Amino acid sequence: MELLILTPNGIAFEGECDEVYLPTTRGPMGIMEEYTPVVGELRPTGVAKITSLGKSVFFALWHGAVEVKPDNKIIVLSETAIEATSEEEALELIKGRPLTIEKDEEDVKVASAKLKQ
Numbered sequence: 488m489e490l491l492i493l494t495p496n497g498i499a500f501e502g503e504c505d506e507v508y509l510p511t512t513r514g515p516m517g518i519m520e521e522y523t524p525v526v527g528e529l530r531p532t533g534v535a536k537i538t539s540l541g542k543s544v545f546f547a548l549w550h551g552a553v554e555v556k557p558d559n560k561i562i563v564l565s566e567t568a569i570e571a572t573s574e575e576e577a578l579e580l581i582k583g584r585p586l587t588i589e590k591d592e593e594d595v596k597v598a599s600a601k602l603k604q
């Protein structure tokens with residue numbers, strides 16, 4: 488499978504993988520080859536685990552979405568993605584960095600008005 492993790496600062500990860508585990512708002516999502524196409528929302532914070540050739544790499548993630556495409560491509564969009572050597576290290580990164588998304592009340596009003604049209 489091909490995995491791409493994108494942040495506003497650029498590509499955090501791009502490459503082949505055998506398994507991906509992501510923290511979604513509906514619970515942990517484990518993705519393997521031929522997974523059903525799906526779009527999901529990431530939890531506000533969480534740890535992604537990527538396994539390739541028996542080795543794992545971890546990412547601390549903040550907000551975002553995932554799309555699993557029918558051609559074994561996975562795209563993860565995240566506010567921030569920081570690579571870690573272990574799940575424990577990724578969890579520590581999350582603890583040490585606050586969420587940065589702030590609600591812009593004007594944007595919320597404009598979006599709400601457009602939805603009501």
